[in-house]
Amino acid sequence: MTAPGESTEEQWVDDHAGPVVRPYAVTRGRARPVTGTFDLISLVTATRVEASPEVGLGPEHLAIVALCQRIQSVAEVAAHLDLPVGTIRVLLGDLVARDLVEVREPRVTAGLPDDSIFEAVINGLRAL
């Protein structure tokens, strides 16, 4: 066991590691998630500080839980783990099914955004 904050999973979150296995080997051949759709900007957050290894969870699953202690989009998770988005969607589906992460899908097609969103973006950009 490791103390919280010294997560050994960190080592998997390395931009420079490069692909060591083919994308769908990580998902054991599955191309579709068991649940969820996962837009590129769906936001993911872990529901607990650390996921313990259990049957059906690989190191990539644990790495996602470690990474998503801070809110991340699906695209960011894919970039940080250096895995294709399709692979990440499958892994996230597994984690949602186990309640290890929570996902917020973006509001799309539900009509056009209201003024408050545009104004917040404009003000946020001006403040950069």
Add this chain to the structure above:
Amino acid sequence: MDYGHSERPAGAVPLPTAIKILIAGGFGVGKTTMVGAVSETRPLRTEEVLTETGVGIDDLSGVEGKTTTTVAMDFGRITIGDDLVLYLFGTPGQDRFWFVWDELALGALGAVVLADTRRLADCFPSIDYFEGRGTPFVVAVNCFEGARQYRLHEVQAALNLDPGVPVLLCDARQRESSKEVLITLMEHAMKTRDARRAEPAE
């Protein structure tokens, strides 16, 4: 109040709303440069591996058996506040990956079409795409050193744009300039939305 994102109140804080803006244009026009100029971190890269057949006009002769294609997208993030996160996505340079564009354009607040006056035609497919889809967009002419400076109305005429579409000059390397482009886009997107609301319902 700042809810530090690094703390773990385990779902106690509602997740923010994520929104996106697209940065489109031809190869080498400065899309990733602009993403990097305004993002809070260096641009990240994400990849989609396409396994479907018939992804377009890839010439597969000589690589028989090739069944996957990788489409890379560079993107960046701007945290507007605790409840709003903006993502900027550079569209894949290869215009044939339209279905990736469709995914990107879904729910996008708007798009910047970057243009290079030395290769103006490179941005035609992006303009056609956003016009066809009804995505609000602005055209930002990236001022490369050594490129002849054209007047904005000349560019507007050359691109055969709707008169309402803003055209502006920019330097994609500069944060202030790129911010101005994005702010112009947001103002244009608001106007576009208001105009659509004013149209009689069918």
